[in-house]
Amino acid sequence: MIPEADAFMNIAAGKLLAEIAPNMAPGYSQGSASTLAMVMILAAQEYGRAAETRAWENDRMRSILARSGLEVGEPAASLSVPDLNTENAKLARSLVVLHETVEAHAGPHDAALEAEILDYLKESAARRRLYLPVL
Amino acid sequence: MSVSDPVLADRIAAYLKATQGRETKVVGLQRIHGGASRETYRVKLEEGGAARGFILRRDQTSALIETERSVEFAAYRAFHGTKVPVPEPLALEQDESWLERPFFIMEEIENAAPASVLQGEPYGSNAAKVGAQFFGTLGEIAKADPKALGLDWDAPAPDVCWKRELARWETVIDEDEREPQPIARAAIRWMKRNPPPPAAKVGVVHGDYRTGNFLFNSDGDVRAILDWEMAHLGDPLEDLGWALDPLWAHHNPERPGGMCSKAEAIGHWEKASGLKVDPVALVWWEMFASLKGLGIWISAAAEVQDGKNTDPVNAFSGWYCLAYHNQIIANRLAEGVR
Numbered sequence: 001m002i003p004e005a006d007a008f009m010n011i012a013a014g015k016l017l018a019e020i021a022p023n024m025a026p027g028y029s030q031g032s033a034s035t036l037a038m039v040m041i042l043a044a045q046e047y048g049r050a051a052e053t054r055a056w057e058n059d060r061m062r063s064i065l066a067r068s069g070l071e072v073g074e075p076a077a078s079l080s081v082p083d084l085n086t087e088n089a090k091l092a093r094s095l096v097v098l099h100e101t102v103e104a105h106a107g108p109h110d111a112a113l114e115a116e117i118l119d120y121l122k123e124s125a126a127r128r129r130l131y132l133p134v135l
Numbered sequence: 136m137s138v139s140d141p142v143l144a145d146r147i148a149a150y151l152k153a154t155q156g157r158e159t160k161v162v163g164l165q166r167i168h169g170g171a172s173r174e175t176y177r178v179k180l181e182e183g184g185a186a187r188g189f190i191l192r193r194d195q196t197s198a199l200i201e202t203e204r205s206v207e208f209a210a211y212r213a214f215h216g217t218k219v220p221v222p223e224p225l226a227l228e229q230d231e232s233w234l235e236r237p238f239f240i241m242e243e244i245e246n247a248a249p250a251s252v253l254q255g256e257p258y259g260s261n262a263a264k265v266g267a268q269f270f271g272t273l274g275e276i277a278k279a280d281p282k283a284l285g286l287d288w289d290a291p292a293p294d295v296c297w298k299r300e301l302a303r304w305e306t307v308i309d310e311d312e313r314e315p316q317p318i319a320r321a322a323i324r325w326m327k328r329n330p331p332p333p334a335a336k337v338g339v340v341h342g343d344y345r346t347g348n349f350l351f352n353s354d355g356d357v358r359a360i361l362d363w364e365m366a367h368l369g370d371p372l373e374d375l376g377w378a379l380d381p382l383w384a385h386h387n388p389e390r391p392g393g394m395c396s397k398a399e400a401i402g403h404w405e406k407a408s409g410l411k412v413d414p415v416a417l418v419w420w421e422m423f424a425s426l427k428g429l430g431i432w433i434s435a436a437a438e439v440q441d442g443k444n445t446d447p448v449n450a451f452s453g454w455y456c457l458a459y460h461n462q463i464i465a466n467r468l469a470e471g472v473r
Contacts (some may be wrong), residue, residue, distance in 0.1 A: 038253070038451055039451050100320070121468065122465045
């Protein structure tokens with residue numbers, strides 16, 4: 001699809017910020033138009049990476065849960081973002097339970113597992129971070 | 136300024152005539168952008184040939200975080216005329232028949248504006264001056280005696296301030312999460328396992344003291360502290376942790392609020408408040424600040440997802456701010472929270 005959706009969202013955001021909002025009367029509508037532009041910039045970032053981020057997260061969570069002997073269920077039905085989200089939510093719920101369990105135990109295996117979970121959360125948060133232009 | 140909503144303008148004039156006997160005409164009415172808990176309007180009146188402006192804050196049909204407008208109004212009334220600059224509160228109306236929803240009105244502060252969190256250097260060469268006032272004023276709020284100010288809000292014991300606030304925001308997350316939040320849950324458990332020391336003082340907590348919630352002028356004078364809707368009594372370090380949060384640092388976490396170094400900020404606060412910051416307690420309250428942020432952003436995302444309040448600022452918060460605070464917390468947890 002040309003132009004790609006993310007490219008056009010960035011173009012549209014630029015038009016909103018530089019051409020449309022400045023020509024609106026100051027106030028709520030002008031502010032909303034500018035905020036919409038920011039949301040479009042964020043959506044453009046998410047568009048390109050959404051499936052890859054979720055697929056990576058799901059693989060990592062599956063691996064952590066499976067090595068702890070937990071049932072991980074069927075993988076996502078497809079690589080569509082909604083299907084990956086459904087799988088992601090199911091795995092994340094199990095991860096919360098596993099994390100709470102390992103925190104409550106003090107063995108070396110638990111400490112290593114906790115470190116692995118924290119490492120996963122850190123990398124997941126970094127991958128999901130969104131960036132804004134500095135005005 | 137034009138009248139953007141003539142029906143609302145007529146209702147405001149009718150209210151002022153009926154309740155205050157004032158013969159006024161609303162010649163300007165404009166909704167101001169921002170503020171997810173209340174609709175905020177700038178109102179211009181013509182009264183006896185003279186022009187006067189005020190701010191109207193009306194409840195939303197669906198609020199991001201449920202707050203009592205009477206709490207916000209009481210805070211303005213308590214601090215007006217003190218070292219903490221606030222607009223003069225003029226009227227609180229709980230009767231929904233006037234403007235469909237409860238509201239209050241207050242003085243308009245002219246020739247001053249808030250900073251946007253998107254700006255890189257909102258204060259320019261006045262950054263240090265603004266920082267001294269911003270963190271100093273927060274110290275004044277911490278120093279204040281709630282009883283002397285007439286604030287009879289429920290006061291927690293010093294050793295349960297943290298517990299009450301954490302429970303409040305855990306409940307918000309429980310109710311509003313629309314997808315699992317493993318980072319928020321890990322943070323909550325860490326905070327329960329590592330409680331802070333008791334509050335050195337139970338005082339007034341503004342609840343949302345940050346960039347964007349105060350007005351300053353081009354000379355770098357802080358003219359008004361706004362948005363007191365989450366005010367309560369508690370540990371004053373709660374506000375300090377929130378004000379220091381990297382999200383409000385204008386893209387430079389080394390300069391809290393985009394104003395000064397963290398050490399300088401704490402110095403201004405300690406000097407004004409007469410309190411000493413316990414570093415262990417501050418670590419906890421900084422963690423709490425980011426978790427409270429998650430609570431607000433999770434609620435914002437839910438408002439949009441549920442179709443209750445689709446203001447784009449809620450989508451922005453649910454995406455950008457949520458991802459930002461998730462990373463702050465995940466990094467702290469991975470480092471053992473220092």
